[in-house]
Every structure is written in structure tokens, then in C-alpha cells.
Amino acid sequence: MTEWNNDLARIAIPTPFAVGDVNAFVLKGDVLTLIDTGIKTPESEEAIKAGLKALGLTMRDIEQIIITHHHVDHVGGVDFFPENIPFLGHTNNNPWLENSEQFTGEYVEFFLALAKEMGVPDNYRSLFGRLKNNLKVHSSRVLTGTLKEGDEIPGHPGWTVLETPGHAESHIVLFREEDGAMFGGDLLLAKVSPNPLIEPPMEEGQSRPKSQLLLNQSLRKIAGLPLGVVYAGHGNPITDPKPLIAKRLQSQHERAMRVYGYLKQQPTTVFEMTKILFPKKYENQFGLTLSETLGQFDYLMDSGLIFGEETPDGTIYHTKQ
Numbered sequence: 001m002t003e004w005n006n007d008l009a010r011i012a013i014p015t016p017f018a019v020g021d022v023n024a025f026v027l028k029g030d031v032l033t034l035i036d037t038g039i040k041t042p043e044s045e046e047a048i049k050a051g052l053k054a055l056g057l058t059m060r061d062i063e064q065i066i067i068t069h070h071h072v073d074h075v076g077g078v079d080f081f082p083e084n085i086p087f088l089g090h091t092n093n094n095p096w097l098e099n100s101e102q103f104t105g106e107y108v109e110f111f112l113a114l115a116k117e118m119g120v121p122d123n124y125r126s127l128f129g130r131l132k133n134n135l136k137v138h139s140s141r142v143l144t145g146t147l148k149e150g151d152e153i154p155g156h157p158g159w160t161v162l163e164t165p166g167h168a169e170s171h172i173v174l175f176r177e178e179d180g181a182m183f184g185g186d187l188l189l190a191k192v193s194p195n196p197l198i199e200p201p202m203e204e205g206q207s208r209p210k211s212q213l214l215l216n217q218s219l220r221k222i223a224g225l226p227l228g229v230v231y232a233g234h235g236n237p238i239t240d241p242k243p244l245i246a247k248r249l250q251s252q253h254e255r256a257m258r259v260y261g262y263l264k265q266q267p268t269t270v271f272e273m274t275k276i277l278f279p280k281k282y283e284n285q286f287g288l289t290l291s292e293t294l295g296q297f298d299y300l301m302d303s304g305l306i307f308g309e310e311t312p313d314g315t316i317y318h319t320k321q
């Protein structure tokens, strides 16, 4: 049921993904802003229309769109809305939205090099090719302006932008100190922990962002705020976010320690560990399971519990310290 809750409203929009519905939010202020858009499918468009109608609005009433990150379920629906309105997000959304040939090329090259490092056998390389699908945001627009740490949301005094990379390098949340309300994107979800997805560095030559470590940092960052309700990108609003943040950090630590336990004395690659951790899922969810495992290795490495040794062909074997 879509209804106003003071100055904001949630519209749940179906997706074809395992995660289920994605949430878009309407925020009233000096302008009427939509936060995230759903995916670009006819079902999604219907759901947005119906949601807006229940609020006494139409697509044409939306005056500004802000995205929490570049993933297709949060961005694709931007094409449904008037073309001339501001479309804002973090500058790191741009490579994905622009989707240039150069970016695609660098993206594929990055993953092939990383596949080698993670010990992915050559016969699995075709699965890696599917990762290119991640690049399809299915919308035709690029940002008309960017938002960065500390910015006030245009048209919404009291709402500020916080950079919260990890699930995506482009990820931001929107926070209102007055009542602690937050539009949290996929940083904190009621039912699942977001995947620390592998992404290439934003600048060529930079080292790979350690997504899990960034995600943990971002969670700690919001835990230090006077948080009220977190309006999450999927699922119901989170009314008591702090215990959930603590739980997420703790269970990630426990998952990493499980990996540590498996490592024993046997040097192991990220790919070998992925097969151990996700024997039934790793082939169908290749990218997701590898990024999850890589995140645990990054965490253990950062904690000084393991170290990596590179073979002459560039594969890294991890061992307990």
C-alpha cells in the first residue's frame, strides 16, 4: 500500500531478480524528488504509475531524480520520467551510465586479469564474459549533476549526502539530522547483507577497491550518526538500524573466520574457496559468489590473518600467517 508518511512515500516496484521488489521513494520539499527509479520493464512502469496515482501524482509531477547507486534496479526506470528534469547521483555513477566502449574494454580487461589472480581456470572464462551484462543499466540518461559528501540535496533543506561505497563505488545515502531519517539505498537491508560487488578502479592504474572493507567502513560511518528510520532500497523501512548494523558486521566477521578455518595449512585461491563455500551456487552465480569470497579474503588480509603469494603466472595463493 503506497501512502504518504509525512513528507515521504515508498513505492515498491517488482524486479526479475532474486532480491524481489526494489523501493523508490517520493520526497516532498521545494521540489518533488524521486529517489531511485526501479528497473526498466513494463511491469515496473505500471507499478510506479500505480504508486504515484495512490499518492495523487503522475510521472509528470516528478521534478528531480536522485539515485543511490548505479545498479539497474535503482536506475533503469529513469527513462519513464520527464526528460528535462535534474538527474543526480555520485560522480562514480557516470562510467556505468555513459557505458563507453573504453569503459567496457577496461572493465573486461580488469576482470580477466583478476580472474587469473583468483585462480579461475580458463574453462570458466566464458562465465566471466557474462559479467558484461552487469554493464547494462538499460537507461539512456547520464547524470545532469553530481552529489558528493556533505552536499545538501537541492530543494530539500536539512537533507545531506553521505558517500557510502562498498556495495557500489557510486553508493550514497541521504540523511536528515533533524529526525535521523535516511534513504539508505542498498547499504543496509532488513533481510540480507548486500554483496560487496567487485568493481574496477575508477581511474586506470589505481588498485582494485576492496569492496567488503569499504562496505564495513560505510556501515560504521552511519552507525555513528543519530539514526532514526532507514528507508532501505529493498524491503521494509528499518526502524531500529543500529543493532542490525552491529549484526551485519558481526556476521561478516564470522563468515570470514569460517574461510580462515578452511584455509588450514593448504594455500588456496579465491576460486577454490568459492567452490568450497558455495558448491551449489558458484556456477550459476559466478560473479556474486566470487565477490563474496574475495571480500572475505580482503578482510582476512586486512586483519593480518592471512597473506597471499603470487605464482609466476599471476595466480595468488592465500595462506594463514
Ligand SMILES: [Zn+2]
Pocket (backbone or CB within 6 Å): 069, 071, 167, 168, 186
Ligand atoms: Zn545494488
